[in-house]
Amino acid sequence: MVVFKVVRVETTPIDGQKPGTSGLRKKVKVFIQPHYLENFVQSTFNALTTEKVRGATLVVSGDGRYYSKEAIQIITKMAAANGVRRVWVGQNGLLSTPAVSAVIRERVGVDGSRASGAFILTASHNPGGPHEDFGIKYNMENGGPAPEGITDKIYENTKTIKEYFIAEDLPDVDISTTGVTSFGGPEGKFDVEVFDSASDYVKLMKSIFDFELIRKLISSPKFTFWSLCKTYFCGRAWCTRKLITELHSQDFGGGHPDPNLTYAKELVARMGLGKSNPQDEVPEFGAAADGDADRNMILGKRFFVTPSDSVAIIAANAVQAIPYFSAGLKGVARSMPTSAALDVVAKHLNLKFFEVPTGWKFFGNLMDAGLCSVCGEESFGTGSDHIREKDGIWAVLAWLSILAHKNKENFGGEKLVTVEDIVHQHWATYGRHYYTRYDYENVDAGAAKALMAYLVKLQSSLSEVNKIVKGVGSDVAKVVDADEFEYKDPVDGSISKHQGIRYLFEDGSRLVFRLSGTGSEGATIRLYIEQYEKDPSKTGRDSQEALAPLVEVALKLSKMQEFTGRSAPTVIT
Ligand code: G6P
Ligand code: ZN
Numbered sequence: 252m253v254v255f256k257v258v259r260v261e262t263t264p265i266d267g268q269k270p271g272t273s274g275l276r277k278k279v280k281v282f283i284q285p286h287y288l289e290n291f292v293q294s295t296f297n298a299l300t301t302e303k304v305r306g307a308t309l310v311v312s313g314d315g316r317y318y319s320k321e322a323i324q325i326i327t328k329m330a331a332a333n334g335v336r337r338v339w340v341g342q343n344g345l346l347s348t349p350a351v352s353a354v355i356r357e358r359v360g361v362d363g364s365r366a367s368g369a370f371i372l373t374a375s376h377n378p379g380g381p382h383e384d385f386g387i388k389y390n391m392e393n394g395g396p397a398p399e400g401i402t403d404k405i406y407e408n409t410k411t412i413k414e415y416f417i418a419e420d421l422p423d424v425d426i427s428t429t430g431v432t433s434f435g436g437p438e439g440k441f442d443v444e445v446f447d448s449a450s451d452y453v454k455l456m457k458s459i460f461d462f463e464l465i466r467k468l469i470s471s472p473k474f475t476f477w478s479l480c481k482t483y484f485c486g487r488a489w490c491t492r493k494l495i496t497e498l499h500s501q502d503f504g505g506g507h508p509d510p511n512l513t514y515a516k517e518l519v520a521r522m523g524l525g526k527s528n529p530q531d532e533v534p535e536f537g538a539a540a541d542g543d544a545d546r547n548m549i550l551g552k553r554f555f556v557t558p559s560d561s562v563a564i565i566a567a568n569a570v571q572a573i574p575y576f577s578a579g580l581k582g583v584a585r586s587m588p589t590s591a592a593l594d595v596v597a598k599h600l601n602l603k604f605f606e607v608p609t610g611w612k613f614f615g616n617l618m619d620a621g622l623c624s625v626c627g628e629e630s631f632g633t634g635s636d637h638i639r640e641k642d643g644i645w646a647v648l649a650w651l652s653i654l655a656h657k658n659k660e661n662f663g664g665e666k667l668v669t670v671e672d673i674v675h676q677h678w679a680t681y682g683r684h685y686y687t688r689y690d691y692e693n694v695d696a697g698a699a700k701a702l703m704a705y706l707v708k709l710q711s712s713l714s715e716v717n718k719i720v721k722g723v724g725s726d727v728a729k730v731v732d733a734d735e736f737e738y739k740d741p742v743d744g745s746i747s748k749h750q751g752i753r754y755l756f757e758d759g760s761r762l763v764f765r766l767s768g769t770g771s772e773g774a775t776i777r778l779y780i781e782q783y784e785k786d787p788s789k790t791g792r793d794s795q796e797a798l799a800p801l802v803e804v805a806l807k808l809s810k811m812q813e814f815t816g817r818s819a820p821t822v823i824t
Contacts, residue, residue: 252433252434254434254436255436256418256437257331257332257416257437258332258416258417258418258419259414259416260286260417262286262415263286264412265286265409269409270405270406271768272609273386273611273768273769274371275388276374276384276386278382279381279382279384282385283321286415288325288326288387289325289415290412291409292326292370293329293333293415293416294406294408294409295370295389296329298401298404298405299368299389304333305334305335306335306336307335307367308335308337308339308360308364308366308367309335309337309366309368309369310370311330311339311369311370311372312339312340312341312345312346312448313345313373314345314348314372314542315344316372316380316383316502316542317379318385319344319372319501320344323372324423324424326370327424327443328417328419329415329418330441331418332417335441336439336441337364337442337443339360339443339444340444340445341446342427342446343426346371347452347544347545348545348641349641350451350544351390352395355367355368355392356393356639357451358446360444362431366392367391368391369389370387370388371390372385372386373388373543374542375542376542377509378502383502389401389405393619393639395611395614395615396612398615421434424443424445425445456644456648459574459575460574460649461574461652461655464652464659465655467659471667474654475534475536476534476535476538503542509631510541510546511548511631511822518539519550521533522550524550524553524555533552535552535667535669536551536650537549538550540644540647541631541643545640545641546630546643547642547643547644547646548631549650551670551671552669552670552671553671554669554674556650557590557794557824558628558631558632559585559589559592559627559629559686560590560592560674560677560684561627562583562592562625562627562633563592563593564653565625565633565646565653566580566593566625567596567600567681568653568656569624572652572655573649573652580624581603581622582617582624583597583624584604584605584607584625585628586607586609586627586629587609587738587763588628588688588765589629590684590686592686593627595682595684599681603622605622605741606738608751611628611641614626614639616742623636624636629688654668654670657672675790682785683783684782684784685783685792685797685798686779686780686798687794687798687823688824689777689820689822690767690776690778691777691817692775692821693773694815694817696774698814698815698816699766699773699774699775700766702764702814703752703766703776705809705814706809707752710734710735710754713732713733716730716733720808722807723800723803723804724803728756728760729757731756732753733752735748735749736750736753737750751763751764751765752765754808760801761780761781762801764778764779765777765779776815778809778811778820780798780802782797795823
């Protein structure tokens with residue numbers, strides 16, 4: 252057995268290591284600076300305290316982007332030096348974010364051990380490669396992202412750090428082959444266990460969904476499905492070789508791994524959205540996930556399901572269509588900027604309902620307390636209490652389950668109930684929330700701050716606000732309330748302030764302004780626009796057209812162009 256020594260390395264604080272909404276994300280060139288990763292990892296160990304670190308079993312893996320393999324070796328050596336007992340690594344260092352959450356919660360190691368946390372190496376939906384982003388975040392023993400109490404501590408530690416510990420002479424571990432490698436350290440044994448990346452997650456999915464029913468749907472001659480993940484779906488799924496190759500590259504094939512209408516161009520075109528020939532054969536169902544497979548986008552034939560509608564529709568159908576929920580839902584939750592479509596379902600079905608700030612960690616507390624079963628965010632995140640992360644594959648399986656359930660008497664029949672039919676039926680019952688998000692990416696950080704400060708100030712004078720609204724025209728209702736969203740966690744009582752500025756209109760419409768917490772350069776301003784339409788004869792409009800007057804109000808209210816110099820957003824979803 253190889254015996255390693257612990258080396259104490261002197262270091263000094265490095266600026267800007269504050270974890271964002273989902274961990275620390277920076278350009279690769281920032282991460283590879285001397286001590287950069289090491290400072291952050293040691294600051295995390297110190298924040299967790301030695302009690303939690305010594306003897307622990309930690310998962311270290313990620314989405315396989317550029318610099319992951321090097322980072323896994325560095326973190327493993329630091330874990331060994333900090334007294335961690337075992338490190339678990341998914342084969343080739345690959346584990347999707349939901350799979351990490353499942354592994355923490357469900358997996359039992361070859362020696363009966365269980366994990367108490369994980370370093371997830373991903374920058375999620377941000378591009379990868381030597382000139383793009385890398386990221387790291389820590390997840391806790393419940394499988395969810397570290398709460399603010401911990402991330403704040405990590406950040407404080409990065410500002411005062413003087414030393415880190417590393418087993419420099421520990422040989423690099425072969426992460427391409429499953430099995431356990433044991434080493435000896437000053438405090439005893441240290442093991443690295445490399446395991447199959449998919450099996451724990453697949454087992455969990457099989458305990459949630461009726462795969463037999465989904466198989467029947469997928470094998471129906473009427474059903475074609477286009478996806479990026481061949482491992483999970485076979486039968487009549489369509490996949491290009493190019494996409495499979497991208498899944499195994501360190502930069503997502505040079506593509507942008509954010510599943511939205513702007514960046515998932517190939518899928519969007521394949522599904523007949525945008526410029527397409529009406530004669531083209533278009534699949535019934537299309538789906539995409541992001542780099543670490545926690546986000547998802549659901550498409551029907553020539554039809555886009557907004558993430559806000561998606562979570563509402565899943566909640567409305569869960570009990571009937573998904574065996575895991577057959578006993579009923581404990582409650583539902585959405586993030587503040589997500590549309591109120593879920594609120595209407597919760598009201599109809601008499602379910603507990605929560606509105607939380609942006610960021611999945613807020614759902615985790617509710618789930619741990621047994622208050623929430625299904626939740627979602629406008630930012631293409633949907634999930635449930637089966638884990639403590641959002642889950643792209645789960646969302647796809649949930650939609651396939653709903654489709655299978657609605658078609659179960661009719662698999663061989665004339666016409667299948669489609670994604671579009673399901674959404675239209677939903678709007679007919681609950682009304683429609685027209686919804687769009689405008690993103691202004693990589694805006695000058697000072698300008699973005701100034702715009703937000705201006706809006707905070709403006710919001711305190713409703714008469715001033717309504718003067719601007721009136722100037723736009725008669726189609727827009729009056730603003731009756733405005734505030735900066737603040738959240739008191741009902742479980743632990745913690746308070747999160749400055750979570751976005753809301754303008755609430757008399758007819759239920761909303762405008763929300765927020766700064767993104769996931770960018771790695773400059774600032775991204777997000778503008779969320781929503782309008783509720785109850786009248787079933789008016790729910791079929793084009794959403795950009797229906798929302799145009801509200802968009803105009805938003806741009807005027809915020810002086811968007813004046814502050815940012817931008818005449819148009821970079822992304823519209
Ligand atoms: C990550 C989090 C989500 C959150 C999103 C917001 O994906 O996991 O929970 O909604 O970031 O991103 P933003 O860029 O708007 O802060
Ligand atoms: Zn992600």
